Amino acid sequence: xxxxxxxxxxxxxxxxxxxxxxxxxxxxxxxxxxxxxxxxxxxxxxxxxxxxxxxxxxxxxxxxxxxxxxxxxxxxxxxxxxxxxxxxxxxxxxxxxxxxxxxxxxxxxxxxxxxxxxxxxxxxxxxxxxxxxxxxxxxxxxxxxxxxxxxxxxxxxxxxxxxxxxxxxxxxxxxxxxxxxxxxxxxxxxxxxxxxxxxxxxxxxxxxxxxxxxxxxxxxxxxxxxxxxxxxxxxxxxxxxxxxxxxxxxxxxxxxxxxxxxxxxxxxxxxxxxxxxxxxxxxxxxxxxxxxxxxxxxx
Numbered sequence: 264x265x266x267x268x269x270x271x272x273x274x275x276x277x278x279x280x281x282x283x284x285x286x287x288x289x290x291x292x293x294x295x296x297x298x299x300x301x302x303x304x305x306x307x308x309x310x311x312x313x314x315x316x317x318x319x320x321x322x323x324x325x326x327x328x329x330x331x332x333x334x335x336x337x338x339x340x341x342x343x344x345x346x347x348x349x350x351x352x353x354x355x356x357x358x359x360x361x362x363x364x365x366x367x368x369x370x371x372x373x374x375x376x377x378x379x380x381x382x383x384x385x386x387x388x389x390x391x392x393x394x395x396x397x398x399x400x401x402x403x404x405x406x407x408x409x410x411x412x413x414x415x416x417x418x419x420x421x422x423x424x425x426x427x428x429x430x431x432x433x434x435x436x437x438x439x440x441x442x443x444x445x446x447x448x449x450x451x452x453x454x455x456x457x458x459x460x461x462x463x464x465x466x467x468x469x470x471x472x473x474x475x476x477x478x479x480x481x482x483x484x485x486x487x488x489x490x491x492x493x494x495x496x497x498x499x500x501x502x503x504x505x506x507x508x509x510x511x512x513x514x515x516x517x518x519x520x521x522x523x524x525x526x527x528x529x530x531x532x533x534x535x536x537x538x539x540x541x542x543x544x545x546x547x548x549x550x551x552x553x554x555x556x557x558x559x560x561x562x
Contacts, residue, residue, distance in 0.1 A: 311363055312336070318386065321428055324400070324420040330429070331355050331382035332437065333363040335370065348378040348555055349439035350471075351425065353452035354397065355382020358543070362447070365547050376555040379439050383429065401451040402479050403458050413451070413479060422459055426466060442468060445554050449473035449543055454480065457516060461486040464494045464527075469554030472500045473546040474539055477512040484519040491525035498529045499553040501546025503537030528559075 310316075314333040321328060335347060352362045359382030369375035385400070387393040395414075403418030425446075434441050446467045448456040453475035460470050461483060477483055498520055502513040510533060517531045530553040534545045 311360065314363065319429070319432070321420075321424045323423045323428060324417070326396075326400075327386050328424070328429075329356055329382070329384040329386050331359045331380075331384065332433070333359070333367070333380045333382075334437070335377035335379065336367050346438045346440040348376050348443035348445065348468075349381060349433065349437075349441075350378045350445040350447055350551070350555070351381045351383055351429075351467075353383050353401065353446075353448035353455060354450075356384030356386075356393070358382065358449065358452075358547075359384065361544060362547055365544070366551055369548070369551055373557060375551045376443070376557060376559070378443075378445070378551070378555055379433075379437055381429075381433055383425070397451055401448070401455040403455075404480050406479065415479060418455055418458060421455070422462065425459075426463075443555075445469035445471060447471035447473075447547070447550065449546065450539065451476050451479075454483070457483060457487060460494075460498070461490055464490045465496060468496045469559075470496065470498045471546070471550035471554055472498065472516065473550070474502050474506055474509045474542060475500075475512055475516055476509075477516065478508070484515045487516065488519040488522040491520055491522040491527060494520075494525060494527035496527060497554040497556070497559060498527050499546070499550035500529070500531040501542060501549055502533055503539060503542035503545075504533050504535050505538045506542070509539060528553075 311333055313336050314331060316329065316331045319328045319330050350362070350366060352358050359380065362382070363380045366378050366380050370377040385393055385396045387396050398413035399415065400417040400421045402413055402415030405416035406413050430441065430444065433439060444467050446456050446459060450473065453472045454477055456470050456472050457475050457477070458480065459466055500513050500517055502509050504510065513531065513533070517529065520527050520529045532549050534542050537545055
């Protein structure tokens with residue numbers, strides 16, 4: 264039991280939780296419709312409707328990425344000569360499946376603009392391999408030798424991949440508006456998103472930053488403060504009240520984004536009773552409603 268608990272806790276760091284499964288025995292007498300059903304001998308991997316998935320090799324990083332693309336489904340086609348917003352979500356291997364229904368349903372109540380969702384994920388399926396890949400690619404500064412959680416150093420190449428390879432491809436294949444693009448990330452992905460903002464404030468029209476792991480870049484807040492006056496987009500910061508030091512890091516980032524003369528429209532929420540894992544759905548919903556608010560330029 265202790266080992267199972269440790270495995271679940273480790274998996275939660277990436278997958279956002281652990282699901283316990285137990286077999287439920289049903290009898291044909293109790294549920295005759297199941298006995299009559301025809302079931303394929305082998306199951307197939309579940310997919311999200313109206314979405315694409317493909318592998319993309321980056322010339323810049325030399326690595327492969329799993330790219331998932333979901334279109335809006337409740338709003339119909341865009342008006343003639345117009346395009347949809349597009350939201351790029353990091354750690355797409357795990358978060359694409361959560362972000363997509365959230366992004367698809369909010370326009371139904373007119374609380375957010377319709378958006379394509381593009382998941383940017385890694386193909387490594389083993390927990391340790393995936394963790395090592397994200398620990399390298401989502402952190403810009405190289406970490407000290409022997410760092411137990413991350414090595415860093417790959418963030419600059421991943422940033423170039425997003426800007427120079429992935430975005431041009433998505434904008435050529437799908438009816439998306441590059442001027443209404445959003446970058447979203449949680450934890451190390453939140454750190455990466457904030458770093459892209461610091462490096463190039465207007466690379467994206469919106470930034471959704473969940474629980475940023477700013478402990479891996481002590482100088483980041485100062486750099487964000489230094490470019491705040493150049494900002495023209497919307498930024499959302501979300502964190503769970505139960506995240507300990509993460510709350511202070513979110514405070515620091517918020518203050519930097521609101522530095523004197525800042526051009527960013529910043530919203531920050533601390534979600535009561537939520538943790539580093541459980542806050543993910545909350546910051547996605549609140550973040551989309553801020554960065555893609557209909558008031559921000561709905562079509």
